[in-house]
Amino acid sequence: xxxxxHSAVAIALISALAACGGSGSDxxxxxxxxxxxxxxxxxxxxxxTEDVIVAGYNDLADEGEAMLLATQTLxxxxxxxxxxxxxxAWKAARQPWEQGExxxxxxxxxxxxxxxxxxxxxxxxxxxxxxxxxTGFDAETIKSWNDDVQGFHTMEYLLFxxxxxxxxxxxxxxxxxxxxxxxxxxEVFRDYTKDLxxxxxxxxxxxxxxxxxxxxxxxxxxxxxxYSSNVGVVEELINGMIGIVDEVGNGKIADxxxxxxxxxxxxxVESQYSWNSLTDFSNNIIGVxxxxxxxxxxxxxxxxxxxxxxxxxxxLATRVGTEIDNAILTIQAIEGSNDMPFRQAISxxxxxxxxxxxxxxxxxxxxxxxxxxxxxxxxxxx
Numbered sequence: 001x002x003x004x005x006h007s008a009v010a011i012a013l014i015s016a017l018a019a020c021g022g023s024g025s026d027x028x029x030x031x032x033x034x035x036x037x038x039x040x041x042x043x044x045x046x047x048x049t050e051d052v053i054v055a056g057y058n059d060l061a062d063e064g065e066a067m068l069l070a071t072q073t074l075x076x077x078x079x080x081x082x083x084x085x086x087x088x089a090w091k092a093a094r095q096p097w098e099q100g101e102x103x104x105x106x107x108x109x110x111x112x113x114x115x116x117x118x119x120x121x122x123x124x125x126x127x128x129x130x131x132x133x134x135t136g137f138d139a140e141t142i143k144s145w146n147d148d149v150q151g152f153h154t155m156e157y158l159l160f161x162x163x164x165x166x167x168x169x170x171x172x173x174x175x176x177x178x179x180x181x182x183x184x185x186x187e188v189f190r191d192y193t194k195d196l197x198x199x200x201x202x203x204x205x206x207x208x209x210x211x212x213x214x215x216x217x218x219x220x221x222x223x224x225x226x227y228s229s230n231v232g233v234v235e236e237l238i239n240g241m242i243g244i245v246d247e248v249g250n251g252k253i254a255d256x257x258x259x260x261x262x263x264x265x266x267x268x269v270e271s272q273y274s275w276n277s278l279t280d281f282s283n284n285i286i287g288v289x290x291x292x293x294x295x296x297x298x299x300x301x302x303x304x305x306x307x308x309x310x311x312x313x314x315x316l317a318t319r320v321g322t323e324i325d326n327a328i329l330t331i332q333a334i335e336g337s338n339d340m341p342f343r344q345a346i347s348x349x350x351x352x353x354x355x356x357x358x359x360x361x362x363x364x365x366x367x368x369x370x371x372x373x374x375x376x377x378x379x380x381x382x
Contacts (some may be wrong), residue, residue, distance in 0.1 A: 035379045039311035041230040044294065044303040048237065049216045051302055052290050056100045057197045063093035064186075064193030067155075071186040075179045080171045086182070087159050087169075091276060093189075094152065098280045099296075101247075102287030103240045106212045106226075107199030115147040116192050120270050122157055123148035131177055137184035139191065150185055156273045158182045163273035163343065235377055237305060241288045242369045245327070248284045249362030252277075257346050257355055264346040277342035282331045285362075289324045305373070312376045320373060323365040330358040 070089035074082040097117065100108070108114050127149050142150055158178050161169040174182075195206065204212035210223070219227035227233050256268035271277045290296050294304025310317035334345050334354045345351030 035312075036381045037312040037376075037379060038381045039308050041234055041308065044305070044307055045230060045233050046217050047294055047302040048291060048304060049213050051295060051299065052304075053100070053103050053216075054197075054200050054213050055296060056096050056287075056290075057193075057200055060093065060096040060100065061190075061193045061197040063089070063096060064190040067093050068183075068186040068190040071179075071183040075183050078171055078174070078176075078179060083159070083169065083171045083174060087274070090152070090155055090159055091274065091279075093193075094271070094276060094280065095283055097152070098283035099287035099290060101244045101284050102291050103237065104243065105236055105240055106216070107196055107204055110204075111195065111199060111206075113192055113196045115151075117151045117189065118153070119147040119151055120153055121148070121267065122153045124157070127154060127157065131175075131181060135177055135180070137181045139184055139187040142184050142188050143191075150188055152189075153271070153273070155182060155185050155189070156271065156276075158185075160273040160275075163275060167273065167275040167341070229382065231377060231380070231382055234305075234308060234380075235374075237291055238369065238374050238377075241291055241305070242366060242374070244284050245288060245362055245366045245369065248281050248331075249359050249366060252281060252284075253342075253355060253359055253362075256343075257352070257359070261347055261349070261352065264352075266343045266346065269343040269346070272343045275341040275343070278331060278334055281342075282328050285324065285328045285331065289321075289328065292321065292324055308380075309373055309376065312379065313372075316368075316372055320365070320368050323361070323368055327358070327361040327365050330354075330361045334358055 067086075067089045070082075070086040074086045104114060123146065126146065130145075130149055148154075158174065158181065159169065160167050161173065199206065199211070200213045201211050203209050204215065212226075215221075215224050215226050216233055218224060219229050219233050227236075252270055256265050258264045266272060269277055271280050286297060290304075292305045294302040294306065306317050306321060309320060334340070334342060334351065336345075336351065336354060340348065340351055342355075345355060
């Protein structure tokens with residue numbers, strides 16, 4: 001009986017201690033899960049600089065040279081075939097430029113190359129005035145004019161026409177003065193694309209400064225006032241991807257799309273004269289894929305942002321890759337089964353449904369990049 005009593009007390013004490021277990025464990029420090037990860041970014045940054053960014057600007061400079069040669073041929077021999085060859089040269093130059101908008105930082109910004117080449121909308125009033133009052137166009141004079149009467153879209157307007165009913169133009173519609181202006185514009189275009197390429201491989205300030213590519217690849221090196229570590233470089237690359245996804249979904253597509261058919265505005269459609277808008281938009285996101293995967297389409301597999309993400313979260317790396325592909329496919333699907341241009345699709349009931357699908361895909365991708373990929377910089381053990 002006595003023994004039973006002691007056992008009862010012991011049981012009571014154990015029960016009491018167990019009951020107090022919560023307060024006892026409260027004093028134990030809570031261990032936060034370790035979400036940090038390691039990744040050596042040197043190979044990835046080097047590859048993205050050389051095989052994606054510099055390779056893309058080198059392609060653009062080559063296409064700029066080809067564009068000038070095509071217009072020179074058109075002026076010397078104004079035939080329909082040579083006009084169409086110049087149109088093809090314009091489209092070919094458009095590809096590396098649009099894909100390069102996924103990394104639109106550095107010299108393209110500091111040297112003002114973006115507005116020189118791609119100001120939008122076109123100032124058709126000043127353009128008409130220039131054509132009616134000026135002859136004998138030379139490159140240096142054109143460079144002194146406003147950006148909205150030079151660059152891609154001025155050449156596009158002269159090559160393709162107004163784009164309202166079609167994107168074709170007969171050689172008879174292209175006057176001799178327009179051809180001369182076109183050739184001057186192409187020379188200016190060639191010069192700026194070469195300046196941009198040189199800034200990445202020769203000197204970022206066209207003087208004594210190092211090549212911007214060397215600065216990007218060597219953060220923290222002597223005299224590198226742009227990047228102190230790979231954290232800043234990777235952040236720049238991810239923000240570049242976010243920036244163009246935002247611009248395509250919330251600017252290039254959403255602005256002319258409007259809230260309804262009645263508010264759709266074709267005047268806001270970029271590349272509306274050539275009907276190249278959907279190709280532009282998909283190339284913008286293909287550029288995002290190039291940075292993410294680490295190589296231009298069709299090239300051998302190299303390290304890209306996907307490898308950085310996979311080091312932290314393999315499932316996330318796969319999901320973002322799928323979202324990029326889906327964004328590209330939904331943009332391309334806007335044309336439907338009858339190759340409908342974007343400027344017509346914004347006023348078409350079924351076209352608008354397809355556009356909304358693409359906008360939703362871009363929004364989903366942007367959220368993943370902003371909310372899931374960019375925060376990885378905080379848990380990266382550099």
